[in-house]
Amino acid sequence: MATTLKEREVVVVGGGLSAGLIARKLVPLGRDVLVLERGAPRSGSESQLPSQRDELRWGIQRGLMQRENVETYTLRHAPEETALPMRRLLSFLPGFGVGGGASHWNGQTWRFQTTDYILRSHLEQRYGKAAIPSDMTVQDWGIRYEDLEPYYTLFEKLFGISGKAGNIKGVKQEGGNAFEPWRAEEFPLPPLEPSEAGLIFKAAVEKLGYKPFPMPAANASRAYTNPDGMKLGACQYCGHCERFVCEANAKASPDRLLFPFIADKPNFELRTHAEALLINYDKADRRVTGVTYIDTLTGEEFTQPASIIVLGSYVLSNTRLLLLSGIGEPYDPGTGKGVVGKNYCFQTISGVSVFFEDRYINPFMGAGAYGMVIDEFNNDHFDHSGLGFFGGAFINATITNGRPITTRALPPGTPRWGSAWKAANAKWYLRSFNISCHGTSYSHRSNCMDLDPDYRDAYGRPLLRIAFDFPENDLKMSLFVTQKAHDIAKATGATIVGTPAPRRGPYDSRIYQSTHNTGGTIMGTDRATSVVSPHLQSWDAQNLFITGASVFPQNSGYNPTGAVGALGLRLADDLMSYLERPRFL
Amino acid sequence: MSDQSLPPIDRRAILKGAGVATVVLPTIGVANRAEAAEPKPQIAQAQSPAAVVPSPAAAPGAATGHQFLSLDEVAFTEALVDHMWPKDQLSPSGTELGIATFIDRQLAGAFGQGDRLYTQGPFRIGKPQHGYQLPLTPAQYYRAGVSAIATACQKRFGRSFERIAVADREQFLQELASGKVKEGPLDLAAWFNGLAYPLFVQGAFADPVYGGNRDKAAWKMIGYPGLPAVYNQDVVRFRGKAHPRSANPQSIQDFS
Numbered sequence: 001m002a003t004t005l006k007e008r009e010v011v012v013v014g015g016g017l018s019a020g021l022i023a024r025k026l027v028p029l030g031r032d033v034l035v036l037e038r039g040a041p042r043s044g045s046e047s048q049l050p051s052q053r054d055e056l057r058w059g060i061q062r063g064l065m066q067r068e069n070v071e072t073y074t075l076r077h078a079p080e081e082t083a084l085p086m087r088r089l090l091s092f093l094p095g096f097g098v099g100g101g102a103s104h105w106n107g108q109t110w111r112f113q114t115t116d117y118i119l120r121s122h123l124e125q126r127y128g129k130a131a132i133p134s135d136m137t138v139q140d141w142g143i144r145y146e147d148l149e150p151y152y153t154l155f156e157k158l159f160g161i162s163g164k165a166g167n168i169k170g171v172k173q174e175g176g177n178a179f180e181p182w183r184a185e186e187f188p189l190p191p192l193e194p195s196e197a198g199l200i201f202k203a204a205v206e207k208l209g210y211k212p213f214p215m216p217a218a219n220a221s222r223a224y225t226n227p228d229g230m231k232l233g234a235c236q237y238c239g240h241c242e243r244f245v246c247e248a249n250a251k252a253s254p255d256r257l258l259f260p261f262i263a264d265k266p267n268f269e270l271r272t273h274a275e276a277l278l279i280n281y282d283k284a285d286r287r288v289t290g291v292t293y294i295d296t297l298t299g300e301e302f303t304q305p306a307s308i309i310v311l312g313s314y315v316l317s318n319t320r321l322l323l324l325s326g327i328g329e330p331y332d333p334g335t336g337k338g339v340v341g342k343n344y345c346f347q348t349i350s351g352v353s354v355f356f357e358d359r360y361i362n363p364f365m366g367a368g369a370y371g372m373v374i375d376e377f378n379n380d381h382f383d384h385s386g387l388g389f390f391g392g393a394f395i396n397a398t399i400t401n402g403r404p405i406t407t408r409a410l411p412p413g414t415p416r417w418g419s420a421w422k423a424a425n426a427k428w429y430l431r432s433f434n435i436s437c438h439g440t441s442y443s444h445r446s447n448c449m450d451l452d453p454d455y456r457d458a459y460g461r462p463l464l465r466i467a468f469d470f471p472e473n474d475l476k477m478s479l480f481v482t483q484k485a486h487d488i489a490k491a492t493g494a495t496i497v498g499t500p501a502p503r504r505g506p507y508d509s510r511i512y513q514s515t516h517n518t519g520g521t522i523m524g525t526d527r528a529t530s531v532v533s534p535h536l537q538s539w540d541a542q543n544l545f546i547t548g549a550s551v552f553p554q555n556s557g558y559n560p561t562g563a564v565g566a567l568g569l570r571l572a573d574d575l576m577s578y579l580e581r582p583r584f585l
Numbered sequence: 586m587s588d589q590s591l592p593p594i595d596r597r598a599i600l601k602g603a604g605v606a607t608v609v610l611p612t613i614g615v616a617n618r619a620e621a622a623e624p625k626p627q628i629a630q631a632q633s634p635a636a637v638v639p640s641p642a643a644a645p646g647a648a649t650g651h652q653f654l655s656l657d658e659v660a661f662t663e664a665l666v667d668h669m670w671p672k673d674q675l676s677p678s679g680t681e682l683g684i685a686t687f688i689d690r691q692l693a694g695a696f697g698q699g700d701r702l703y704t705q706g707p708f709r710i711g712k713p714q715h716g717y718q719l720p721l722t723p724a725q726y727y728r729a730g731v732s733a734i735a736t737a738c739q740k741r742f743g744r745s746f747e748r749i750a751v752a753d754r755e756q757f758l759q760e761l762a763s764g765k766v767k768e769g770p771l772d773l774a775a776w777f778n779g780l781a782y783p784l785f786v787q788g789a790f791a792d793p794v795y796g797g798n799r800d801k802a803a804w805k806m807i808g809y810p811g812l813p814a815v816y817n818q819d820v821v822r823f824r825g826k827a828h829p830r831s832a833n834p835q836s837i838q839d840f841s
Binding site: 053069087360365 | 836
C-alpha cells in the first residue's frame with residue numbers, strides 16, 4: 001500500500017531537459033515545484049577523469065542508460081506481428097538519471113523548419129491533397145514557428161549554442177544556413193573551429209554549388225555565462241559527448257545549467273530514485289490527482305498528490321504512463337481511431353565513408369556537434385514533385401568521436417580479421433570520416449505504440465510495445481539523399497569512397513541510429529486526432545500537461561532537442577498562466 | 586594436414602602429456618616484457634609446481650589466470666584471437682595483447698553474468714533484427730557456442746579448432762561467420778557475429794584497464810592517443826597533421 005504524501009503544487013515526472021526548463025521559470029516566481037527522477041544525480045565516475053573517458057563502460061556497455069532488466073520495450077515491425085522484447089537497447093539510448101538524455105547527448109541543436117509545424121497543410125497546399133499517401137498520417141502541430149521563435153532564442157541563450165546565423169529577421173547572413181527559419185538574433189557563441197573533415201566537406205559541397213555552414217552546437221566554442229548566470233567552460237574536443245556526460249562542463253545540459261540555478265530554493269525539490277508507476281486519474285472529474293512512484297532505494301511505494309502534473313519524461317515513458325494510467329483513448333492501427341501511442345516516428349539515418357591516403361582527419365579530436373552541414377536536401381527545401389516521396393535530410397561531416405571500439409571506418413572489401421584487417425585499421429583510422437544524412441521520419445498509420453500483452457518490467461507492469469518499420473516514403477527519401485551524399489563523397493577527392501549505405505528495412509534494433517524517438521502523445525487542435533492541445537494540455541485532464549518529443553506529430557530532418565527546449569520554455573509560460581487562472585488554455 | 590601446419594604452441598596437449606590438466610596457466614605477457622618476472626601459475630588442485638609448463642611472464646601488475654573459462658575454452662579462445670589478431674610487424678598476437686584475458690574477465694564479470702540484460706520470458710525465436718532472444722547469460726552463451734564449435738571441428742577435422750591448420754581455421758571462421766557451420770540448436774553465426782566478434786574487437790581496443798589492449802598496443806597501431814583527450818588548442822595546431830600523441834597513447838592507468 002502506497003504512503004500518501006503532502007500535496008505539491010507542480011509535480012514534473014522526469015528530471016531531464018523539460019523539467020529543468022520549467023523549474024527554472026516557475027521556482028524563481030515562487031511556485032512550488034517537485035521533480036521526480038527515477039535515476040541518480042550525475043556525480044560519480046561518469047563525470048570525472050580518467051573514468052569519464054572509458055569507452056567500454058559508458059559507450060559500449062551504456063553505463064548511463066536505462067537498464068533493460070528493469071524496463072525495456074518490445075518490437076514488432078507491423079501491428080499484425082508478434083512483438084519480442086529488445087533484450088538489449090542498442091538502436092536508441094533512453095537516459096536514466098538527472099539531466100536525462102540531455103546529459104549524454106551530442107549537442108546538435110536545431111530549430112525545426114517553418115513547414116514542420118504545418119506539414120500536412122503545407123504539403124497539401126504545395127503538392128495537392130492527392131499527392132499525400134493515404135497511410136502517411138502527418139499532421140499539423142496546431143502552432144506555428146512564430147509561436148516558438150522567442151523560445152528557441154531563449155533556449156539557445158540558456159544553453160550557449162555555438163553557431164552562425166543564416167537568417168536574422170529575414171536578412172540572409174553569409175556563412176550561415178541559407179535555409180534556416182528566421183531568427184531574432186545571432187547565436188550566443190561563435191561556431192566551433194572547423195575540423196579537417198569539415199574543411200574537406202566544405203570544399204566539396206562548394207564545388208557542387210551548395211552552401212555549407214557550421215552545425216549549431218551545444219558544445220561551447222568558448223567559456224560562456226548564460227542569462228541565469230550559469231557557466232559553461234570551453235569545449236576540449238575530447239570526443240566523448242554522446243553516451244557520456246561532459247567532465248569539462250562544456251556541453252550544455254540540464255544537470256549543469258538548469259537544476260543548479262534553483263537547487264537551493266526552498267520551493268524546489270529534485271527527488272531522485274523516484275520511478276513513477278502511475279498517474280492517478282479521476283476520470284469522472286477529468287483531472288489527475290497525483291503520481292504513484294516507487295522509491296528505488298527502498299522499494300517503498302508513495303503517492304504524491306499534485307495540483308498540476310507535467311509529464312516530462314522520455315518520449316516512450318510519457319506514452320507508457322498514459323497507457324498504464326488509462327488516460328486518453330489508445331490508438332488502434334486497424335481503425336485509425338484513438339490517439340495515445342499514435343504516430344511513433346524515429347530518424348532516418350544513412351551515409352557513406354571517405355578515405356584519404358594523404359590527409360590526417362584525426363577523428364579523436366571530436367565533439368558531438370563538430371560538423372559542417374548542407375541543408376539543400378532537407379525537409380521541403382527542394383521540389384518533391386514527381387520524386388515519389390516527401391521529406392529529406394541534412395548532409396554533414398561531423399566528427400563526433402574517434403573512440404576506437406566504435407569508430408574505425410574501413411574501405412569496402414576489407415576482411416573482418418587477420419593481418420590485412422589490422423593493416424587497414426592502422427592505415428585508415430586517422431584518415432577517414434563519414435558523410436552522413438540525418439533524415440526525416442514521417443508518421444505512418446501502422447507505426448505506433450501500445451502495451452505489450454506478454455512482457456512486463458521489473459515492477460510487474462506491461463512493457464511498451466513498439467510497432468515500427470521504415471515507411472516506403474522514408475526509404476525512398478533515404479535512397480535519394482544518400483545519392484547526394486555519394487556525389488559529395490566523390491567530389492572530396494577521396495582516395496577511396498565507401499559503399500553508400502541508404503537506410504534499408506526492416507528496422508534493425510541491433511544497430512544504433514539515434515535517440516530521436518518521437519510521437520505517442522501528439523499535439524494538435526482536434527481532440528479526435530491528438531492527445532494534447534497546442535498548449536500541451538491533456539484533452540482528458542485539464543491539470544495534466546505533457547511535453548517533450550512525444551508531442552511531435554512527425555519528426556523533422558533536424559535533431560529534436562532544440563524543438564523540445566523551445567516547447568518546454570513555452571510550456572513554462574503557459575503553466576504560469578494556468579496557475580494564475582486554471583482553465584483550458 | 587601435416588603437423589608442420591600446426592600452430593607453434595598447443596598448450597593443452599602439452600599439459601595433458603605432462604599430466605597436469607587441472608593447472609590453470611598464467612596468460613602470456615607482453616612480448617617486450619617477457620623476461621621480467623617469474624611465472625606465477627595458479628594451481629587448481631594440488632600438483633607439484635615443478636610440473637607446470639613454464640610460460641612467458643605476464644606484464645608486471647597484469648592479472649593472470651582465468652576467472653571463467655575452462656582450460657579447453659582458454660585454448661579455443663586463444664587460438665581464435667591469435668588467428669583473428671595475428672602477431673605481425675604491427676603488433677603482438679591477440680593472446681599477447683590480452684584479448685583472451687579480456688574475454689575471460691568480461692564473461693566472469695557483470696556483462697557475462699547477464700547484468701542489465703532483459704531475461705524474462707516467454708522466449709521466442711525472432712528475426713535477426715529483434716536482437717538477442719535466448720534465455721542464456723552471455724557467459725552461458727559463450728560456453729555453449731564454444732562447445733558446439735568444438736563438436737563441429739571434431740566432426741569435420743577430427744581435432745579441435747586450436748589444432749587445425751591456419752588455412753583451415755580461416756576457412757572455418759569464414760563459414761562460421763556466414764552461417765554455413767551448423768551444429769546443435771544454436772545459430773552459430775549469430776553467436777560469432779553477436780557475441781564473439783564484438784568481444785574480440787572490444788578486447789583489442791578497450792582501455793587496457795580491462796585486461797586487453799596490453800601496453801596500449803592496439804591504440805599505438807592505429808594512432809589513437811587515448812587520454813586525457815584535451816584538444817582545445819590542438820584542433821587548430823594539428824588540424825590535418827599527425828598528432829604527436831598518436832605514437833604514445835596514455836590510458837586510465839596513466840592517470841590513476
